[in-house]
Amino acid sequence: MSGAAPSLPAFYSDAVNGLAIGEGVGACGTAASTGEMVISADIQNDPCWADFKELTAKAGLASCWSQPIFGSSHEILGTFAIYHGYPHQPNNDHIAMMEQASQLVSLALERKQVEGDLQKLSRAVEQSPTMVLITDERGKIEYVNEEFTDVTGYSLDEVRGKTPAILNAGETAPEFYKEMWDVILEGHDWHGEIRNKTKSGQPYWSMLSISPILDETHTITHFIGVSEDISAQKKTLEQIEQLAFYDPLTLLGNRRLFKEQLDIELKKAKRNSTIFALFYLDLDNFKQINDTLGHDAGDRLLQAIAGRLKGTLRQSDLIARIGGDEFIVLLADVAGAAEVASVANKLLQAISQPVLLGSSEVKATVSLGITMVPTDGDDWAVLMKNADLAMYRAKHKGRNNFQFFTHEMNDEVVNxxxxxxxxxxxxxxxxFCVHYQPQWSILKELQPVCLEALVRWNHPERGQVSPAEFIPVAEDLGLIVELGEWVLNEACSQGRLLIDAGYSIRMAVNLSMRQFFDPELLNKIKKALELHGFPASLLELEITESMIMEEVDVVVDTLHQLKLLGVSLSIDDFGTGYSSLSYLKRLPFDHLKVDGSFVRDIPQDKSDMEITSAVIAMAHKLGLKVIAEGIETHEQMAFLRENGCEMGQGFLLARPAPLDDIMKYLDVEMDSLGD
Structure with missing residues (x-):
């Protein structure tokens, strides 16, 4: 067995070169022997790779799809294979693409083909649901299929002899194209998303794969581009992001978006040694206005306040609505406290102007708290706490005024x-101890399928301390790594006890940011599993969405290494971060957890209902099962079931409790919540 594999490490190619073709000789040897496509979605667990696991692991290869290449007389000329650095199962489009590509490679290898085979190949490519474009070695177009014409509006006669640059929408940096050409001119495949335009000038998003075709001297003779229009997927994602990051009433950003923007401004201020101010505004007596004039009037008042904030502040300042009657403002790049106080006074004056709500004229006022960055702090939690404390001081001083945060008002700092x-x-x-909250299958019978491990602190004097108090402190101190390792071992130990008692149930453990980026994470997990004899298949690791947006390359590599251990992975608090759909498709998650903040206000909040149903649908398209957090009512449960959510947890089902108390659920299978 020999072949051309410019994208693979030389030592790997040398090792497999000359191997006898046969079943069990990797995916390519088996495909060549049987004449059938071989899909090795997970090399480490595929018997046909039994003799080559160490070699593939060294080469960083985790999956291989191999398609036999047939000659004109149906003899097998070789195989066409695609490797991935992570376990990956192809979909129908991938399989169709493999089959088409192998036929095109057969053309390049044989250079002869009977007319009937050419017609079959032409028909297959013409009827392909993906766009196919072939150029010569200079990038001049020689062929496009019907799907290309249908999407772009260009016929073959219109583009023959031209380059694919005619599709350039002008929205992509030249460096992007340079990098792409550098890759394919080296004889390597290139994959990515690109912004193109149709003949009529309509822009669209394309998922594009380009493969160079090499002759027997390894000279590039042609390039094959296979692409699909993913504009609809992109639009769906934009709608989800709009729902998740903007307040539908005022059209201002919400808490989630503001947090993202604040993180950016914090880095910018640190880099440029600038200062900025954070305003926390709370409407005075808003409940009274709602109760007397009605919620519609209250909504119009909130919209009016949002308009006055935008009208008074600079375009560069950030504004968000973070609660019913609460707004937050980031006043960027200010000279000092005097300038900030002047802006605060302008806001108080603008907001206090009368607002006409129907036939009633209302004068609204706000209490405004101010914290300065970096003087008072340099992270989200501290700044929000500071601004909130200052706002309450303004309330206590009679409302309709502003107060700067001072350390004297913050007894919590001492605590x-x-x-x-x-x-x-x-x-x-x-x-410390560990309590467990069951996750239940909810589509049919209610049955516990997983126990989420939650750390609790039994303080000798204060009693139970809320995790919301001590977890952030443990994070800051770096103690979260040691604490997290202890929780991991406890979960594995008690999981083993459950197995011995006859219960085979997953144990879910949350990984903190510091844990996830701990260089010893993999070793610690292996050690815990081995020490307690707990199967990796029953351990689930929960990673928050915000974590996967840090150091992308490290995240992708770590997740795939965790997956190779045999554990399952869950993306936690989904919707509270800013991850992209294209990025999530690269990650080997098994489950997606809908954040409880979206579930909490169902069915009252229609926006949260739309977000939740959209997230469930998106997760299913990505092949993920969905777990909903924070289920507290029968209405929420009914909504989730109607939308196909597979699993859920929350106080309606079971509160977190010690393992002994949770045991009573493990023998129970309930047909309804009333059982």
Whole structure:
């Protein structure tokens, strides 16, 4: 067995060169022997790769799809294979593309083909649901299929002899194309998303794969481009993002978007040594206005306040609505407190002007808290706390005024310092325990399928301390890595006890940001599994959406390495970050958890209902099962079931509790929540 594989490491090509063709000799040897396509979605667990697992692992190869290449007399000329660095199962389009590509490669290898075979090939390519474009070695177009014409509006006669640059929408940097050409001119395949335009000038998104065709001297003779229009998918994602990151009432950004923008401004201020201010505004007596004039009037008032904020502030300032009657403003690049106070006064004056709501004239006022960056802090949690404390000081001082944050008003800072020391002692004193909250299958019978491990702190003096208090402190101190490792071992240990008692159920463990980027993470997980004899297949690791947006290359590599251990992966708090659909498609997640903030207000909040149903549909298209968090009512459960959500957890089903208390659920299969 020999072949041309310019995209594979030389040592790998040398190792397989000359191997006898036969079943069990990798995907290509088996495909050549049987004459059938071989899909090795996971090389490490595929018997036909039994003798080559170490070699493929060294080469960073995790999956291989191999298609036999047939000659004009149906003899097998070789195989066409696609490798991935991660386990990957092809869809129908991938399989169709493989078959088409192998036929095109057969053309290049044989250079002769009977007329009947050419007609078959031409018909297959012409009827392909994907666009196919073939150029010569200079990039001059020689062929396009009907799908290309249908999507772009260009016929073959119109584009023959021209380059694909006629499709350039002018929205892509020249560096992007240079990088693409550098790759394919080296004889390698290129894959990516690109913004093109049709003959009429209509822009569209294309998922494009370009493969160079080499002759027997390894000289490029042609390029084959296979693409599909993904504009509809992109539009769906944009709609989801619009629903997830903007307030539909005021059209201002919401808390999630503002947090993303604040992180960017924090990095910019640190880089440029600039300062900015954070305003926290809360309407005074808004409940009274709602109760007396009605919710419609309250909504119009909120819209009016949003308009006055935009009208008073600069375009570069950021504004968001983060609650019912709460707004937040980021005043960027200010000279100092005097300028900030001047802007605050202008806002108070603008907002306090009368608003006509129907036949009633209302004078609204706000209490405004201000915190300065970096003087008062440099992260989201601290700044929001500071601004919130300052806003409450303004409330206490009679409302319709502003107050700057001062450290004297913050008793919590003192408590935090005390908590830091207590946290250090708590690990040594074994004050932590693990409670478990079941995740249930909800589409048919209610049955627990997983237990999520949640750490709890039994303080010797304060009793139960809320995780919301100590987890952020543990993160900041770096203790979360040690604490997280302890929780992992507890979950594996108690999971083993459940197996011994006859219960085979998944144990879910949350990974913090620091844990995920810990260089020893993989070793620690392997050690915990081995130490307690707990099967990797029953361990689920939950990773938050915000974590996967950090250091993208490291994240992708780490997730695939975790997957190779045999554990399942779940993306947690989905919808609270800003990940892209194209990025998520690259990641080997098994489950997607809809954040409880979307479920909480169902069915009252129609926007949250739309977001939740859209996220469930998107997850299913990506091949993921969905877990809904925070289910508290029968109405929420009914909505989730109607939309095909497979699993759920929340107080309606079971509260977090020690394992002994959770055991009562494991023998129960309920037909309804009333059982």
């Amino acid at each position: 935090r310092a005390s908590m830091e020391q207590e946290l250090r002692n708590a690990l040594n004193n074994k004050e």
